[in-house]
Amino acid sequence: MKRKALSILLVSAMALGMFAGCGSSEKKADSGKKEAAKVDTSAEDEHTLSVFAWDENFNIPALEAAAEAYKAKDPDFKLNISTQSQSSDVEDAVTLAGSSGDYSTLPDIVLFQDHFINRYVNDYPDAWQDINDANINWDDFGSEKLSYSTINDKHYGVPVDNGTVIFAYRTDILKECGYTIDDMTGITWDQFDKIGKEVYEKTGKYLLSMDGNGNDLPYMMLQAEGVSQFKDGKPNFVDNKTMADIINVIVKLKQDNVLYLANDWSDYTDQTIVGDMVAGVMNGNWIIPTIKQVKDNSGKWAITSIPTLTGKEGFASNGGSSLYVTANCKNTDLAKDFLAYTFGGGEGSKDTYDNALKNGGVITTCISAGQSDVYKEGVDYFGGQPIYQKIVEMGANVPTVEQSDYHYTAREQIAAAIHNIDGGAKAKDELKNAQDQVNFAMGNE
Amino acid sequence: MNKNKYKSVQGKQKAAGWMFLAPATILIFVMSFYPMIRAFIMSLQTGSSANMTWATPNIFNNYTRMFKDNLFKGSLVNTYLYLIIQVPIMLILAILLAQLLNNKDLKFKGLFRTMVFLPCATSLVSYALIFKSLFATQGLVNDVLQKIGITHSNINFLGTTATAKIVIIIALLWRWTGYNMVFYLAGLQNIEYSVYEAAKIDGANGWKTFWGITVPLLRPTIVMTFIMSINGTLQLFDESVNLTKGGPANSTITMSHYIFNNSFGNGVANFGYASAMSFVVFIMVAILAFINLKVGDTRD
Secondary structure (H helix, E strand, O other), rough: HHHHHHHHHHHHHHHHHHHHHHHHHHHHHHHHHHOOOOOOHHOOOEEEEEEEEEOOOOHHHHHHHHHHHHOOOOOOEEEEEEEEOOHHHHHHHHHHHHHHHHHHOOEEEEEEEHHHHHHHHHHOOHEEEEOOOOOOOOEEEEHHHHHHHHHEEEEOOOOOOOOEHHHHHEEEHHHHOOOOOOHHHOHHHHHHHHHHHHHHHHOOOEEEEEEEOOOOOOHHHHOOOOOEEEEEEOOOOOOOOHHHHHHHHHHHHOOOOEEEEHHHHHHHHHHHHOOOEEEEEEHHHHHHHOOOOOOHHHOOEEOOOOOOOOOEEEOOOOOOOOEEOOOOOOHHHHHHHHHHHOOOOOHHHHHHHHHHHHOOOOOOOOOOOHHHHHHHOOOOHHEEEEEHHHHHHHHHHOOOOOOOOOOOHHHHHHHHHHHHOOOOOHHHHHHHHHHHHHHHHOOOO | HHHHHHHHHHHHHHHHHHHHHHHHHHHHHHHHHHHHHHHHHHOEEEEOEEEEEEEOEEEEEHHHHHHHHHHHHHHHHHHHHHHHHHHHHHHHHHHHHHHHHOOOOOOOOHHHHHHHHHHHHHHHHHHHHHHHHHHOOOOOOHHHHHOOOOOOOOOOOHHHHHHHHHHHHHHHHHHHHHHHHHHHHHHOOOOOHHHHHHHHHHHOOHHHHHHHHHHHHHHHHHHHHHHHHHHHHHOOOHHHHHHHOOOOOOOOHHHHHHHHHHHHHOOOOHHHHHHHHHHHHHHHHHHHHHHHHHOOOOOO
């Protein structure tokens, strides 16, 4: 009897635990928010600004360079940089502030991912201040990059880095197969496929790799053709001939052992690039530090533009971020002046961008700053090629294509479609499914 | 007079009882029930979390939307697949292990019990990451399979739809079998040894004893582990996120993972829809637990 009572007690305790468990799953959704650091902008003096940013090897050195450069104008200036562990921490901080309607937790300035800012400005309009009247010559920036931070015809952000896509090749491996970097420039994807097959047969290395779960290839390849995944605010997969051609190319590359699709991002970087499985890397130029991790291959790499369907040189852009002024900034004039003077192409921009490049490898989209001597220097790892100048030049050619707040949703759905098509499913059905799912996520049904 | 006095003492005691209950009750209300109510209200709303409005065209739009969501249906199928395959295997294994380790003549009992229970002491994230590296294309499992000649080339376990699901099920079995075994072990130790002796004298063999004595007497424990396992599997999150990220092509994504993606993944803060899905999961767990309790309850 006692045992029975005990077991009933246990069962009821578990039933209660089940309720508590459900309660905690509701809370799970909120847990990401807690990481957001707190700042008190009202306690700052008139020479101080605070900023949230991520990546100690990339963005933080750029911000430090800017803070140093601005001291020439305001010797008492102080920039409190709060380093976040990843970009989504900044997004979560804005979500938290926006959901609670209390923006006092935000710093003066945040670094924000380009692909997300449009939605965040539309969803949380009270979280931001536009910087239209800042003393910045907007024509001095690549128009593609500016298209992200210009929302409802107002400028909200100042670009920091540059997402121009590079295609880096191992020149020694190409040479082994009888090719040079020039043979890889301005070719069609079919020619690329042919060379890739040779490279795989002779050396066992793939000519290209990508994260198969969040595949960036379709987006970059489409942009190089001047085509978007979206049309008039809706996903455009099914009636998009270019999209169909590109997916065919990707599946063919994979089946010919030219392209290796890794299971996830860390496999892509650690296994395929750092693990020296590939003879070519195509992504935003922020991938360069990853390539450089293989010390043995120093001097063997070179960069060029990307192949296209027609054989013209392809230019694209992937990833990157800009600086935005939040609604919690009390000293808006200082924030605007700081941004204009440093990243905005003002008097301090040369110092800012030169040091950002030297210390963090951050390449500018500011056209005048890109003409600095530092950019003309050859880089030993890339066989003395002045890659930074090349990247700035390529960046000016990137076509602007329609962007969407659902960029990453579309990317994942297309990646799933590619996986299924590779497994034997019909391309048309899979693209239809992917389009339906993106439409669903957008509420277009 | 006397009677009144007695009453007031009882009243005082009652008041004291409520006083002791109050802190926990208030905490449960504030920390658990209030968020649940808010989540339910949120599940009827739509739009950005800064400015949520009631769902249109009808207030249950978030719920009706789910029927059109192929990805949600997919995650539902995945989750139930894990449930139907993994839970029975795990509980049978757990009960067999418990039976083995309950053997009176077994040496190093403590050592074996600790070893079987040990996986539960590892954190969900770290064990998922270890399984990920074990089953990687160049991982240990591939190495071993090739060395002993079963396979001849590297298999991309986590990159293929069917094998990725199997890896998740194996990982779940490894992590949770020992945990359930401990409950059975505790249950077995509550069964008097003399009952078994009596069965032996009556000529029952091991198999008969197991079905005739062990299982019926363990019934409350079995019901409890079933409810816990169903609850845990329907809320499966860590394995899907850390082992496969839901991939390849969303073929291993679980409901909780999809809910998370709708709240925080891809910068899309779709809290209304995510809350609605959480409530559907909640109702499913409640229904399954209810059925289980009814089936497991032999009292009339």
